Structures are given as C-alpha cells and as structure tokens.
Amino acid sequence: MTIDSAVMAFAGIMILAGIVLACFTSLLWLILPGFVGLNLVQAAFTGFCPAAIAFKKLGLKPGPAFNP
Numbered sequence: 001m002t003i004d005s006a007v008m009a010f011a012g013i014m015i016l017a018g019i020v021l022a023c024f025t026s027l028l029w030l031i032l033p034g035f036v037g038l039n040l041v042q043a044a045f046t047g048f049c050p051a052a053i054a055f056k057k058l059g060l061k062p063g064p065a066f067n068p
Helices: 003-024 027-046 050-057
Strands: none
Touching (some): 003 027, 003 050, 027 050
C-alpha cells in the first residue's frame, strides 16, 4: 500500500464514520466529514497533507501524489 492509497482509504473511512455517527448520535459529528473534505481540497492545491506525513513516518512508500 502506498501513501496515496492509505490517505484515500483513511479519508473515506473518516467521512463514512462521521456520517454514520451523525445518523445515530448528534448532528455535530458532521463536522468530521466536513473537516476531512476541506483538508482534501487544500491538499489538492497546496500539496500539504498531514495524513501523508503521518503515513510516511509509519514507513509506507510514497506514490505519485505524495512524493516529497
């Protein structure tokens, strides 16, 4: 697994988790998928992704998108 696929999988899990939690508990959980979506947009324009940095420190190999 590359950093790219790990970031996409992590973002997808966080978005789905936020939606499920909002359905069954409080609507305030919708802040989580909103934050993840905003982070994905800013990463597309700036190339800075905190999740990619964390996955690199965990030893995953960079893919074409997050190759610093």
